[in-house]
Amino acid sequence: MKKISIIGSGNVAHHLIKKTSELTDAKLHQVFARNINSLKSLQLPSYVFCEHISNLDVADLYIIAVNDAAIAEVSEQLHFENRLVVHTSGTVSLREIDAKNRRGVFYPLQTFSKEKTVNFEHVPLCLETEHAEDYALLETIAKMYSTAVYPISEKQRQSLHVAAVFANNFTNHMYAIAEDICSENQVPFAVLQPLIEETAEKIKTMHAVDAQTGPAKRKDEKTVQKHIDFIQDTALQSLYKNITQSIQNYHVKKF
């Protein structure tokens, strides 16, 4: 039975701790968080919580699930050496973890909100280890969490993080604008839900660039202008124009 200890109390930590506590082939050994209150809803037995980071004892894996900016500092505070310590960041190099331990990355590529349960089984886990011989252990543990485990290099992970901003953050912002437009016009946002689902579904079988439709794509300037007039707000008009232009000038990019 592998012992897993987790540091942090944010969205990612919250979901990781919950899932770890439910594993059958590994156990949630200890949790350290500055803000333990925010983990209360998980109803963990109090003995898993460390009062101080120096109370973390021997485990097979330590997961640092804190803000990117705090990873280096937290890893320095660990009082042990030569154990497997990973962070969960999409952007930070594993070299930001203090070199006294064996370093790695355990990046769950999903959007986490405390309010919403996530089916961890389908969360892609992107793994990287400093030493090749640690990969097998990290992979064995990762497969207890998810069926979607990938070896991902630092450069690949950074590219995925940028891609995820487009596919998730920016997409969600498009939804937010659409929701406001509906709400201002007394149209239930539910009317758009099937379209949103189909848009996400379509790209499983088609390249997104081939699935592109709409006034921008077909250079229907009359409709584009109607929409810009409709929007009124100048910042949003400029956003509409910029994305329209990007669709019209788009060719496959080199990154």
Place this chain on the structure above:
Amino acid sequence: MKKISIIGSGNVAHHLIKKTSELTDAKLHQVFARNINSLKSLQLPSYVFCEHISNLDVADLYIIAVNDAAIAEVSEQLHFENRLVVHTSGTVSLREIDAKNRRGVFYPLQTFSKEKTVNFEHVPLCLETEHAEDYALLETIAKMYSTAVYPISEKQRQSLHVAAVFANNFTNHMYAIAEDICSENQVPFAVLQPLIEETAEKIKTMHAVDAQTGPAKRKDEKTVQKHIDFIQDTALQSLYKNITQSIQNYHVKKF
């Protein structure tokens, strides 16, 4: 048994004709299209096709599913009067249909590609009629196609069309960029699929504005800068900045 005749051969016409031919309480009476070849894959009996628009005979409903720009002209060419004629556009007023007939709108709010089957049952149908007494018939017929039928005014429909551009066209463009980033870095796009699904799923239970996460939202300028450096292409950098700014300055808009 209601008789439905359809004019057009584009993506919307294609899916409407297919679905109409499968209805049990109504029948696909006739089809007129300038480009009949593009409907070949539907394998309809040849007698449903009109050689000329003047061969359209009596039906309960005529659906004009052609380009926005062609609606007025096609409706003028109809040689009959006082029958129910609707178009399928999200932006065009029903008054663009020639006034000799009883006019309406039958706007299926979904993204259609010929290559991909659509489950029509969940396609929202936004209805409008010039005369209140025609609404019941149009609604009865619409409910044969879909369980999601809404009375939607012209202003509401126009707002929905703008909202749909954000929720579908612009979102799909975000996917296209994400897919390219993955492909350039030899990462399977499938890694992002669960994130894309969860993003679309989340807004069923949360307001999109509350579901917003990521570097833009948390004003993580360091990560934003990393991403901009990563992107390199100046047009795409400007798009990234513009959407980031829009997320940061966003407050609920008035339309």
